[in-house]
Amino acid sequence: MKYTTLAAAALLIIGGSYLSAKATLFDSSDNITVETYSDIFFKLESSPVNIDEIITGASQFANSLCDESIYQEVIGESVNSCKQKFKQSQAQCADFITKNSQAMYTDKVAITLVSEKFINCMTNS
Template identity: 85%
Template sequence: MKYTTMAAVALLIGGSYLSAKATLFDPAQSITVETYSDIFFKLESSPVSINEIITGASQFADSLCDESIYQEVIGESVNSCKQKFKQSQAQCAEFIIKNNEPMYTDKVAITQLSEKFINCMTNS
């Protein structure tokens, strides 16, 4: 009886764990892109939209602005980077959306598009 109870508890815990993992990694579930790395995580199970690329690339560019040493090396400051970012984000997003495909499945194309968007925002 003791072993039967322990086995039942182990099966319950194991089943719950596997069920949770299956739900977490279910490709049918929607993955919300909030960071640059989310783009590539979502890409493993479904195409990525141009708006999701912009969201992820914006987060990445914003995080670059927060790196004071990096900003100093390139001759900028955190404040000037953030200011450029705010001033150019909408215009650069509009340009990227207008001149590119709505959905992507290729990592190289996504990386190139992200770089183009980030360069647009930081070189304005």
């Protein structure tokens, strides 16, 4: 139940942040630097995305989930415990994902699955 709620909330936040950022994007997507989760998908519109960019975007997304105090309360965590898990597991999870994934991605579904694996690794550590 906890993970179903997490997945549902994550999808809502991902979709909302993607649409929100898409609505305000007026630049060319040729030279997008991935800093947020939604940047991954903007860049994907014009070029492949590498695993490091996916990790960067997914890290930002996971960190933003930690900042949602009501969400953390619903899943039985706190902002501080979430951030502590994030900090302790980020490097190890990034290493695991890098070793067990492709170097480049062109498919939204594959990117979403890799992002979910990375976020799950960080939240289940």
